[in-house]
Amino acid sequence: MQKTLAIDIGGSGIKVIVLDETGETITERARVETPNPAKPQPILEQIISLAAAQGDFDRISVGFPGVVVGGVIKTAANLDSDWLGFDLQTVLSEKLGKSVRIANDADIQGLGAISGKGVELVVTLGTGFGSALFVDGKLVPNLEMGHHPFRKGETYEEQLGRAALDDIGKKKWNDRLEKAIANLQHLFNCNYIYLGGGNTKKITFELPSNVKVVPNVNGLLGGIALWRD
Ligand code: BGC
Numbered sequence: 001m002q003k004t005l006a007i008d009i010g011g012s013g014i015k016v017i018v019l020d021e022t023g024e025t026i027t028e029r030a031r032v033e034t035p036n037p038a039k040p041q042p043i044l045e046q047i048i049s050l051a052a053a054q055g056d057f058d059r060i061s062v063g064f065p066g067v068v069v070g071g072v073i074k075t076a077a078n079l080d081s082d083w084l085g086f087d088l089q090t091v092l093s094e095k096l097g098k099s100v101r102i103a104n105d106a107d108i109q110g111l112g113a114i115s116g117k118g119v120e121l122v123v124t125l126g127t128g129f130g131s132a133l134f135v136d137g138k139l140v141p142n143l144e145m146g147h148h149p150f151r152k153g154e155t156y157e158e159q160l161g162r163a164a165l166d167d168i169g170k171k172k173w174n175d176r177l178e179k180a181i182a183n184l185q186h187l188f189n190c191n192y193i194y195l196g197g198g199n200t201k202k203i204t205f206e207l208p209s210n211v212k213v214v215p216n217v218n219g220l221l222g223g224i225a226l227w228r229d
Contacts, residue, residue, distance in 0.1 A: 016220070
């Protein structure tokens with residue numbers, strides 16, 4: 001049986017778990033704080049020690065909080081800029097001696113959540129504002145709604161990321177989120193919108209019937225989908 005080490009690199013935490021071939025969890029999820037500064041070297045060190053504590057595995061899936069093309073990091077808005085151009089796939093594979101597949105963190109959340117039918121949008125509410133769009137289960141690559149203008153000259157991430165939540169508080173953040181969801185409904189006319197990420201806990205308003213909150217652990221569970229060829 002092929003075991004997959006699933007890793008979720010986030011702006012505030014790094015999480016790992018081992019999945020069996022069907023995507024069921026085999027180990028307990030482990031988490032450490034993301035090092036500050038969030039440069040490649042200290043993050044790789046944390047991943048290596050988390051991996052060592054998870055027992056054996058055959059391959060690795062990584063969710064990264066930025067645009068990833070061919071295993072190479074293209075953007076990393078909430079981590080250190082040393083990540084730009086970093087070939088995470090090759091480096092991690094050399095360090096851990098296993099095959100590695102990497103995708104954007106919101107894409108992985110989505111892969112763990114979608115039905116595979118129609119237009120489905122995934123939004124993650126954490127340190128950053130993640131987004132992933134699927135059409136009949138097929139990913140539209142590199143969608144970065146987070147850095148798109150939303151309102152008052154600010155992007156979705158500036159208005160709804162963790163820093164904004166800390167700054168304006170839960171009430172205003174909820175008002176903004178409600179507006180953002182309405183905007184995104186108009187833009188994509190989705191069958192479903194899935195909301196993931198740790199800050200979904202802060203939602204206080206009633207969501208439209210086609211909007212669902214998905215568990216944050218999907219950011220790890222979706223990692224199995226990277227091995228479905
Ligand atoms: C990044 C996205 C990422 C999101 C959530 C944004 O700042 O640009 O790629 O999915 O944060 O981590």
